[in-house]
Amino acid sequence: MHTLLLKTLLTERGSQVFLGVLIATAILVPLLNLAVPADSALHVSTYTVTLLGKYLCYALLAIAVDLVWGYCGILSLGHTAFFALGGYAMGMYLMRQIGTRGVYGDPVLPDFMVFLNWSELPWYWHGFDMFWFAMLMVVLAPGALAYVFGWFAFRSRVTGVYLSIITQALTFALLLAFFRNEMGFGGNNGLTDFKDLLGFDLQADATRIGLFLATAFALGGGYVACRAIAASRAGRVIRAIRDAEGRARFIGYRVESYKLWLWTFSAVLAGIAGALYVPQVGIINPGEFAPINAIEIVIWVAVGGRGTLYGAVLGALVVNYAKTWFTGAFPEVWLYALGALFVLVTLFLPQGIVGLMARARKAA
Numbered sequence: 001m002h003t004l005l006l007k008t009l010l011t012e013r014g015s016q017v018f019l020g021v022l023i024a025t026a027i028l029v030p031l032l033n034l035a036v037p038a039d040s041a042l043h044v045s046t047y048t049v050t051l052l053g054k055y056l057c058y059a060l061l062a063i064a065v066d067l068v069w070g071y072c073g074i075l076s077l078g079h080t081a082f083f084a085l086g087g088y089a090m091g092m093y094l095m096r097q098i099g100t101r102g103v104y105g106d107p108v109l110p111d112f113m114v115f116l117n118w119s120e121l122p123w124y125w126h127g128f129d130m131f132w133f134a135m136l137m138v139v140l141a142p143g144a145l146a147y148v149f150g151w152f153a154f155r156s157r158v159t160g161v162y163l164s165i166i167t168q169a170l171t172f173a174l175l176l177a178f179f180r181n182e183m184g185f186g187g188n189n190g191l192t193d194f195k196d197l198l199g200f201d202l203q204a205d206a207t208r209i210g211l212f213l214a215t216a217f218a219l220g221g222g223y224v225a226c227r228a229i230a231a232s233r234a235g236r237v238i239r240a241i242r243d244a245e246g247r248a249r250f251i252g253y254r255v256e257s258y259k260l261w262l263w264t265f266s267a268v269l270a271g272i273a274g275a276l277y278v279p280q281v282g283i284i285n286p287g288e289f290a291p292i293n294a295i296e297i298v299i300w301v302a303v304g305g306r307g308t309l310y311g312a313v314l315g316a317l318v319v320n321y322a323k324t325w326f327t328g329a330f331p332e333v334w335l336y337a338l339g340a341l342f343v344l345v346t347l348f349l350p351q352g353i354v355g356l357m358a359r360a361r362k363a364a
Contacts, residue, residue: 014354015227018310019220025052026216030209046205050280053212055320057277060219062300062312064269067226069298070307071235072262073242075160077294078149078167079270081174082142084288086271088178089141091191091284092125093134094202098195111193112186122184131198138275139268146267147260154256154263159245168291175289190285197279208280215276219313222269226309229262238262299342305352314353 029052032044061083068074095110104114108121127133149170153163181187200207229235240248241255249255278284287293296319304315319341326334349356 014308014310015223018223018313022216022220022223026213029212033205033209046208049205049208049212051324053208053215053280054277055317056212056215056219057273057280058300058320059313059316060215060222060273060276061270061297062304062316063219063222063226063309064266064273065297066301066306066309066312067229067269068263068266069301070309070312071230071242072238072259073245074259074263075164075298076167076263076266077164077291077298078171079267079297080289080291080293081171082146082267082270083274083277084174084178084284084286085141085145086138086274087278087284087288088185088191088274089128089134089137089271090275090278091194092128092137092185093131094194094197094279095191096125096129097197098193101195102193110186110191112189112191113184116181118184125184135275138271142267142271142274143264146264150260150263154259157256168294171289171294172291175286175291178286178289186285188286190283190287191278192283192285194279194282202279202282211276211280215280218272218276222272223309223313226269229265230309234258296338299338299345301352302345303341303349303352305354308352308354311352311354318353 029044029049032042033046033049036043038045061079064082065076065079068076098110100107102111102114104111106114109118113121128137149167153166158166177183178185178190179188185191194202196202197207197211200210202208229238237248237253238258241253241258245255274284274288300315300319301312302315303319304313305311319338322337322341323334326337345352351358
């Protein structure tokens with residue numbers, strides 16, 4: 001399997017280009033930020049580093065969605081839940097690191113708990129003062145939720161649009177729950193005002209570069225892992241389930257088991273993306289559960305080209321760059337532009353940008 005994966009990565013042009021660009025970006029961006037003077041035209045600002053890191057988090061999330069949608073045919077509108085849970089796990093660790101530096105100076109309780117007159121730390125916050133425990137929760141929280149949800153959904157043979165609706169209902173339910181102050185996650189304001197990570201100041205340029213490199217590494221690792229799955233025997237079975245689920249079940253494959261482990265693995269990737277996202281943007285709140293965010297992720301994958309992985313990365317980068325520009329220049333136009341983009345891609349680019357480039361190469 002390792003030989004097959006290596007051969008695939010070395011011969012597939014899309015993988016070559018993606019990994020090459022990712023490695024070059026991971027080398028050049030830190031150099032241009034730290035080694036080039038700020039008054040130089042080649043200097044990359046810390047703001048740009050943070051923005052690129054956020055885009056890479058989105059790219060990892062897009063890969064997670066493409067793995068289940070593009071390869072297994074599961075259109076998920078619930079991956080924002082897994083992304084947000086990973087983010088909250090990281091946010092809880094960062095809040096516990098503030099200690100007496102908070103507004104109220106309480107060594108144990110976060111500021112929002114002091115403000116709401118909480119007398120003690122809730123039981124589910126214990127352990128988040130330890131980095132290893134928080135990282136374990138980054139994986140376990142979204143993974144456990146995905147496993148339990150998938151176990152019931154797939155064994156009930158819920159498929160198609162019905163499954164998509166249920167995943168979005170799950171996300172919306174979590175949105176409403178996390179908005180409540182009684183839940184102990186900061187309510188509408190969420191978790192913010194983070195100070196440091198593993199003792200490193202989150203506002204320092206070197207820390208920002210470290211987070212950027214960690215995100216690039218996670219994206220590369222996630223891509224290679226997903227490509228390994230796609231190139232394996234299990235990957236061929238997964239594609240067979242996507243194309244003809246009834247036939248795959250008839251010839252003896254345990255369709256529900258394949259779906260369940262792929263769904264759970266995808267959720268874990270989304271949780272890791274959320275954990276890397278939070279220290280770079282400096283906040284996590286219930287807005288990350290919003291249904292519109294789940295729809296945006298699907299648009300990223302569709303625009304780039306689903307079922308390719310690198311197409312999902314391309315779509316995430318292109319759409320989020322467009323969002324950054326539109327929301328700055330014409331903020332009231334963005335949602336209309338997003339809807340129009342989805343309609344145009346569905347009608348004229350069913351295989352996304354990757355499919356368009358493939359046709360262009362054939363024509364040339």
